[in-house]
Amino acid sequence: MTWVGRNGGQLEPYIWFSLSAWIVFLFTFWAVQTRLHVFVLILVSILFFSIRDSFSTIFLWPQVAMVLFCGFLLLMLLHFVQLKMRAPVIWETITDYPSAIGVPIILIIAVTTLVGLLAPTVNPILTDPYTAWKVSRGESVPLLGKGVSITASTGDASSGYSRDDSKLGGGFRYDYTPVMTVETTKRTYFRGETRSLYNGKGWEYGPNEKKMPLTRVNNNPLQLDARFNRSLLKTKEVKQSIVMNREEVFPVLFGGFAIEQIVQLNQGENAFQPILWSPRQTELLFTGKNNYPKDYTIISQEPVIDEPALREVKADYMDKLEWSEYLQVRQIFRSGLNSWLSKLPKQVRMPMIKPN
Template sequence: MKIQISPDSKTTFAFVYFLFTFMLLWEWLRPLQAFTDTANTFIFVFFIGISFLLAFLRVRWYMTFPVKIIIILFMLHGLFFDGVFFSFLWLKDLFQDLMFNFRLMPNADWVNMTSSFRTLLFFILLWLLVYLIHYWILYQKRILLFFVLTLIYITVLDTFTPYDASLAIVRTVIIGFFMLGMLYLDRLKKVENLNMKRLTSFRWILPLFAFISLSIVLAIFAPKASPQWPDPVPYITAIGREGGEGGMQRIGYSQNDEQLGGGFVEDDTEVFIHVSSDTQYWRIETKDVYTGKGWEASDPEAELEEITNFNELNWTDERVETKSLKSTIMINNSYRHLHVMYPLGLSAIETENQLSFYFNQNTELITPFRENEGSRQEFMSYEISYDLPSYPLNEMRKEQSFASVPEGFIERYTQLPDSLPSRVRELAIRITANEDNQFDKVKAIESYLGSDEFSYDKEDVAIPEGNQDYVDQFLFDTLRGYCDNFSTSMIVLLRSIDIPARWVKGYTEGEFVKNVTNTEKEYRVTNNNAHSWVEVYFDGVGWVPFEPTKGFVNPYDLTFDYKAVEEQEQEIEQEEPTVQEEQEQPQTPEKPEQEKQEMNSESENEQAGRNFLNIRLDSTAVYITIAVMLLIGLAIYKTRMKWLPLLIIRKYRKRTDDQVFFLAYDSLLKQFDRFGMKRKDSQTLREYAQSIDDYFQMEHMTVLTKNYERALYRRDNAKEEWMRSAELWENLIKKTSS
């Protein structure tokens, strides 16, 4: 004799499965904020939580799909786009962003994809992952592979990154063992065709719980041996250093760049630590004269000028969209250079001892001291303010006239030695032959250097001999090198087709150390982070950084137009009527007090409406509202068996047409399906009706089914059969709500 399974028991186990799986997937997201630059990981946790909830409630795909799309769009808008979400005007920017990234995909140009597109891809990945895990659990009844992968993931991160996974490993093991035991029971019931009551299932779960609890206690209190193997990280990072001193230079900042080439030995000596809320490159200086062997400054004797107004240091056009940020820099006491490391868009520098700062107009090097003055003890830390730019793509694709640049500017930044081999210029022309604007030509050369033809190498790097050109050697002979090779080659290729570009050197953002606040992170910059990159000049935009070196990602973002273009046009439109109103004001009669009050009231209502629509991602009220709506939706869904039968009865009770019996009977079958008594594929209607009557201990369903079959095969009396069966049908519907 088979035991009837309670639907509540199945629901309880399914909820536990989904909850535990959600917690396992959460372990994949927890470390992201600790060892990567990923911020706001809570939005991804929220998304997978909603996805698992919808899967648990068995909501149809045509409902879950739009819900997830709306959540993704809401998150993307809050993170990357301006304007009011419900106006949907920002969708145009999103569409343009997608088109830009889709054009990069055929060339596998992954590093230049925008942050918004990567976030969208991550949401889609999580969506697919939730679906896959849902299939593993409910249909395959297996979790071992995902459990093992999770353990490997967090243990590797615990070993090789700053993330502390001690508690994560414990949580994962506990959840994984519970899931393995419970899913094995489900597979056993399926194979043996067993039906168990809830109490029988708990007899399996309780020993499992006791065994896992005992294992945890023993693991906590048992003596633990010290590590038998040494820490592998120092050994791995040291590979390649030994024996590399002969003829090699040590990596780091150097003032002399006249002779480039040759390998180097890594050096993790700390240069500075910075606390920042965004990532960017740290500039030190630029060079503009390419000699065929390296770089020099066109005016090496240029004097330092005291900075009286940082707003005069303009690297970008004032119309370029920027984000105001601050960073705190603490320089290592052993760092011997007395220059400032600063990001593009620098607007202020502050020190405790109120130092003045001096600027080299030729190289853009900034220092707190004049020549041969000052000491490290006087300049150990400083705070900077800067306006991080987002460069307008549409403007950079326009024709470049360079009408507003100073005299000699283009000649200075397109300078090349007469000894440059002609095949370098021919290569640049060939790479950019299919492009019709400066930006696309620059990107074509950047992509070419990032192709599989070239490889990044820090040791086996050639030095040009005799009359051999440094760039020509790299582009046509060795095809291997590090940042100096890639950046210098890109600049020479650009200059050979009359695109102004310059060489910039400094440091990358460094290695993540820890979270300081919710928005600020601490980074450690060492000599290994010394780097060089490219800046290209665009008319109407300014100097724009590009990153040709393989394995490096440009930290600067692209936008599609100048900042607040639409806002400026609206301000102009609003200002013109204002002037006219002022001129006509004496002739305009004063409005009645009541009319003023009505206008004020309307204005307040409009403002309230705008405030209501202008919902931002960082608003606590938004998440409270979403949570309340989800709870209300969950409550409605969980109580559907109480109110849904009443709606069904009301829908069919007063109908007397020929089709009502067939529609009402079909609704009854669906209601029993929701109740947990689904009709099997092999069951006839009469067999299914008999199982319903056995469950409720009556004969209503059998009688109703016989009447339904008579109406089905004898269509002429369907109305009469319904009149005789309506009461039976209503009683059966009510049974599902009891």
């Protein structure tokens, strides 16, 4: 018994995988004895792979195709077995002239496969239940547009963040095809819109953002946020020309911080566009449902950061209303954070160093 226990332990956990596979084999061997059992086995297998494919990042459509192929092959073999038992004379004729039934079967399979390979890729007419359920809940559907083969991927990848800012995570099918082409005098970070309120799961518009003033956009310099004094701020002018490569409609126009002026829109043709400017968020909002600008040129004033000077700033922003949205701390973190800040040395309590 000691020898069995010592050597049998080496088989764990592989012995359980082998036993499970053996039980599945015996069940399958029993299940293919009748035509109804084969149909049920095909249906259960397809449902398993379809559900696993929908709720994961794994491509399982090749496995579904293989299940269908093997299932129909089993049905055909079962038909021949029953034909041999019930009509031995006809079976002897088929065995004497196998091409009489073999050629039509091969032609049907070949023609069906050829039509499937030559058929164009089209969107499904009916929405599958999983996608319909997710959309009805207002959630994004990860990995939309899965192909039949993993090797058919054109560089797409699965990302960990959805398009819904109010709830981070969820995942979506990231597309690497170009969105826009940019010519700029300086490489900079492009931004579109911002959110100031963190709800514990993601970002939303704060109360002030929902009531923020908006102005119409023309060829004049854009209005600045009157809450802040920029007299000591040094900036560098950056000119950016954007050409959109897609026909999509975005809620904002993109540009480097901070946008100062739109100098050209649609190459001067059809320059009137439903565009609004938010001074508080420095956002160019596009309010139209179609006819998104195909190209535009903007001028930005990029702040020049003087880090040594920022480290010397001793201003207190805690009691100023204009800074409240930038200093938001959720109630569940507030007590612990205040306790931690009180323990910091005085030399690191300056506004520039505190966040670090």
